Every structure is written in C-alpha cells, then in structure tokens.
Amino acid sequence: xxxxxxxxxxxxxxxxxxxxxxxxxxxxxxxxxxxxxxxxxxxxxxxxxxxxxxxxxxxxxxxxxxxxxxxxx
Amino acid sequence: xxxxxxxxxxxxxxxxxxxxxxxxxxxxxxxxxxxxxxxxxxxxxxxxxxxxxxxxxxxxxxxxxxxxxxxxxxxxxxxxxxxxxxxxxxxxxxxxxxxxxxxxxxxxxxxxxxxxxxxxxxxxxxxxxxxxxxxxxxxxxxxxxxxxxxxxxxxxxxxxxxxxxxxxxxxxxxxxxxxxxxxxxxxxxxxxxxxxxxxxxxxxxxxxxxxxxxxxxxxxxxxxxxxxxxxxxxxxxxxxxxxxxxxxxxxxxxxxxxxxxxxxxxxxxxxxxxxxxxxxxxxxxxxxxxxxxxxxxxxxxxxxxxxxxxxxxxxxxxxxxxxxxxxxxxxxxxxxxxxxxxxxxxxxxxxxxxxxxxxxxxxxxxxxxxxxxxxxxxxxxxxxxxxxxxxxxxxxxxxxxxxxxxxx
Numbered sequence: 001x002x003x004x005x006x007x008x009x010x011x012x013x014x015x016x017x018x019x020x021x022x023x024x025x026x027x028x029x030x031x032x033x034x035x036x037x038x039x040x041x042x043x044x045x046x047x048x049x050x051x052x053x054x055x056x057x058x059x060x061x062x063x064x065x066x067x068x069x070x071x072x073x
Numbered sequence: 074x075x076x077x078x079x080x081x082x083x084x085x086x087x088x089x090x091x092x093x094x095x096x097x098x099x100x101x102x103x104x105x106x107x108x109x110x111x112x113x114x115x116x117x118x119x120x121x122x123x124x125x126x127x128x129x130x131x132x133x134x135x136x137x138x139x140x141x142x143x144x145x146x147x148x149x150x151x152x153x154x155x156x157x158x159x160x161x162x163x164x165x166x167x168x169x170x171x172x173x174x175x176x177x178x179x180x181x182x183x184x185x186x187x188x189x190x191x192x193x194x195x196x197x198x199x200x201x202x203x204x205x206x207x208x209x210x211x212x213x214x215x216x217x218x219x220x221x222x223x224x225x226x227x228x229x230x231x232x233x234x235x236x237x238x239x240x241x242x243x244x245x246x247x248x249x250x251x252x253x254x255x256x257x258x259x260x261x262x263x264x265x266x267x268x269x270x271x272x273x274x275x276x277x278x279x280x281x282x283x284x285x286x287x288x289x290x291x292x293x294x295x296x297x298x299x300x301x302x303x304x305x306x307x308x309x310x311x312x313x314x315x316x317x318x319x320x321x322x323x324x325x326x327x328x329x330x331x332x333x334x335x336x337x338x339x340x341x342x343x344x345x346x347x348x349x350x351x352x353x354x355x356x357x358x359x360x361x362x363x364x365x366x367x368x369x370x371x372x373x374x375x376x377x378x379x380x381x382x383x384x385x386x387x388x389x390x391x392x393x394x395x396x397x398x399x400x401x402x403x404x405x406x407x408x409x410x411x412x413x414x415x416x417x418x419x420x421x422x423x424x425x426x427x428x429x430x431x432x433x434x435x436x437x438x439x440x441x442x443x444x445x446x447x448x449x450x451x452x453x454x455x456x457x458x459x460x461x462x463x464x465x466x467x468x469x470x471x472x473x474x475x476x477x478x479x480x481x
Contacts, residue, residue, distance in 0.1 A: 021287060043142060
C-alpha cells in the first residue's frame with residue numbers, strides 16, 4: 001500500500017515529464033556524455049551503498065548489492 | 074592584386090594538402106582492451122548500541138577493504154573480474170564469548186565476482202550473466218545473476234533489468250588455508266548454546282532490479298529504479314542477544330520470510346559549463362514494518378579541465394521494525410524480537426567530499442592513466458552511532474590497436 005502511494009506519484013511525474021522531452025542529436029550530447037552525468041557509480045559509492053544496506057534497515061534502490069555479506073558486527 | 078595572392082595560396086594548399094584520414098580505405102582505431110581499477114576503502118564506526126550485547130555496549134568497528142576490478146573489453150563482449158578482502162576489526166565480536174581476547178577481534182571477508190556481458194546483434198542490447206562468492210568465518214554467500222540492458226536507437230531511453238539469487242549459509246567455523254575446513258554450526262552467544270534456536274542455517278535472497286533512464290533535454294537526464302527483494306530462511310543473526318522484561322535472554326528471532334520494496338529516482342543536470350547537479354530520492358518499505366525515505370544531493374564542480382570537486386549530502390529517515398525494542402523491554406511472550414538498532418527508528422545524515430582527477434594520459438605505449446577518485450563521507454545516526462568512510466580508486470586502461478574496415 002505504501003509502495004503504491006510512492007509509485008503512483010512517480011508514474012504521474014513520468015507522464016508529466018515525458019512529453020516535455022526534446023530530441024537530442026548526437027552532436028548535442030557533449031553534456032550528456034560527460035562522466036559526471038552518468039547514472040552508474042564508481043566502486044567507492046558502491047562501498048557506501050553496501051555500508052548503507054548494513055547500517056540501516058533499508059537498501060538503496062539500484063545499488064549493486066542487496067545481500068551477500070554478514071555485516072553483523 | 075589581392076585575388077592573385079589568394080589564388081596562389083589556394084593552389085599551394087591544394088598541392089601540400091593530404092586527404093583526411095576518413096577517406097582512406099582503412100583507418101587505425103584504438104579500442105580499450107582492459108580496464109583496471111584498484112580500490113581501497115576504509116570504514117570506521119563507533120556507537121553504544123551493539124546488537125551482540127542486546128542493544129547496549131560498544132559498536133566500535135574498523136574495516137579495511139582493498140579490492141580490484143578488471144574489465145576485458147572486446148568488440149561485442151565484456152568479461153569482468155572483481156575481488157577483494159575486507160579486514161574487519163570488531164570490538165563487539167569479542168562479546169559473543171565474553172572473552173576479552175583483545176581490544177577487538179579480527180575477521181576477514183573475501184569476495185570475488187565474475188561477469189560476462191554480450192551485445193546482441195548490431196543493436197544496443199546487452200545481456201549478461203554473473204556469479205561469485207563472499208566468504209566470512211560465519212557467512213558464505215554465492216550469488217547468481219542475469220542482466221539485460223537496452224538503449225533505444227535515438228539514445229534517448231535506456232531500459233535495464235537484473236535478476237539475482239543469493240544462496241547464503243550462516244554457519245561458523247569454515248576456514249581457508251592449508252586445508253579447507255567445512256562449516257560446523259551456527260554460533261550462538263556463549264551462555265545460549267544449550268539448544269538449537271533455529272531449524273535452518275540457510276538464507277535465500279531473490280532480487281529483481283529494473284531501471285528506466287530518460288534523456289529530458291541536452292542538459293538533463295532522469296532515471297527511476299523500482300526493485301523487489303524476497304528473502305527466505307534464517308533472517309536473524311544467531312549471535313545477537315535480546316533481553317526481556319523478566320531478565321531472560323534469547324537470540325534474535327525474525328519471521329522466515331521478508332519482502333522488501335526499494336524504489337529510487339535520480340536526476341543529473343549540467344548547469345552552465347562547469348557544474349553538474351545530481352539529485353536523488355529513495356523510498357523503501359518492507360513487511361517487517363520499516364518505511365524509509367532518503368534524499369541525496371551532490372554538486373560536481375569542475376574546478377579545472379582535469380579536476381572535479383563534489384560536495385554531497387544525504388538525509389535519511391526510517392521507522393522502526395515492529396520487532397524492535399531496546400534492551401530489556403521485550404515482552405517474553407513475543408514471537409519475534411530484536412534489539413539491533415539498525416532496525417530502530419532513526420534519522421541520519423551523511424556528508425562529505427569527492428575529488429576526481431582525470432588526466433587521461435599515456436604512461437606507456439598502450440597504457441592510459443584514466444583517473445583517480447577519492448571520496449570521504451561522515452555519517453551520523455540519531456541514536457548516537459557515527460561513522461567515517463574513505464574510498465580511493467585508481468583507474469587505468471591498456472589499449473590494443475586494431476585495423477578496422479571502412480564504415481566501422
């Protein structure tokens with residue numbers, strides 16, 4: 001139920017945002033191709049997400065790891 | 074007069090000029106062959122709510138975590154190896170036996186992963202499989218995973234999905250050395266070893282991650298990551314004590330099923346010519362009663378063409394699991410119980426600074442030094458736990474020169 005409460009506004013947001021998207025030509029991708037614009041994260045952030053999954057009751061969505069370690073200390 | 078000089082100049086350029094490289098039937102192109110990343114992370118924490126001693130006592134912990142990633146890149150496929158050793162020095166682990174053997178007990182986690190990804194046809198569609206292992210004295214985990222990624226021809230959208238299963242064994246006593254010893258038993262606190270508290274020592278985690286990335290315009294990209302995690306088996310930690318109102322003590326106990334729903338949204342915006350604003354929101358809910366919200370903000374500032382500084386902050390809040398109560402407050406008639414403050418209600422803040430130096434310079438004929446990443450974060454939890462994290466990564470590439478046919 002709580003999940004649906006979050007998911008529905010996000011879908012609504014997508015519906016609002018998608019028509020506002022403008023086509024980007026290959027020669028216009030200089031900003032989008034910048035390393036800082038990439039969604040993937042380097043190993044240091046993956047390590048922090050792993051710590052987060054241990055030191056809180058939740059996991060970061062889209063992070064590399066959701067189990068596979070004790071983290072029980 | 075001027076026209077004559079112009080004509081002579083143009084003739085000289087025509088005679089001196091050479092055709093552009095792209096007009097040649099074959100051109101030389103460089104393809105990254107191997108990417109190498111060497112990583113070192115350090116984690117330090119202190120607090121006063123150790124789950125080993127029932128929600129009270131020191132949580133002092135140090136983790137040194139060296140590791141590496143190797144990616145062998147071919148035209149249509151990629152093979153990845155990664156591995157590392159976590160050296161864990163934990164004060165609370167001594168309290169399992171109440172043996173003050175040292176200021177802290179040292180444990181190790183050895184982990185290794187293998188991944189293979191292949192491009193399907195000539196399209197921007199990549200499928201991958203992977204496996205690995207994670208090994209501790211009291212934990213052994215084998216993951217198996219498959220992934221799929223598709224980028225539309227316009228490069229405006231990207232869809233990804235990854236399914237993984239973790240097979241975990243929580244028994245203690247295995248050792249790797251001259252002779253591998255098999256695991257023996259679940260380890261309970263010393264005074265609670267008079268009986269077996271659980272009827273299984275296995276934990277299974279089924280994970281489905283999905284992602285949808287959308288380019289909004291030439292400066293803005295956004296993504297959403299819904300995820301589903303289902304866990305079965307022994308979800309409690311056998312050496313976590315729980316104290317009850319009648320002064321009795323037992324080991325932590327949870328239901329043997331757990332369903333978790335994380336969902337996250339991210340956005341990246343390139344502001345001006347030197348700044349990237351990174352924002353994120355994460356929501357989490359599970360059927361143990363925890364609901365969490367997290368907000369991230371990072372601003373990457375390119376202080377020079379090679380150097381980027383990235384201050385960041387993350388705010389987080391979660392409700393308590395319905396099985397959580399502090400030391401000595403559990404009802405003896407309860408069926409499930411924990412005093413692990415990771416499952417309590419709290420707020421936390423994490424803040425820090427990232428440093429990136431990306432010279433992309435050759436250090437040998439085929440070797441490129443890509444970048445150095447260093448990141449520091451301080452983490453404070455409202456129950457008093459504090460932690461510090463430092464990560465440093467060095468990234469290199471070894472290139473292979475190949476001849477390619479026209480049009481490639």
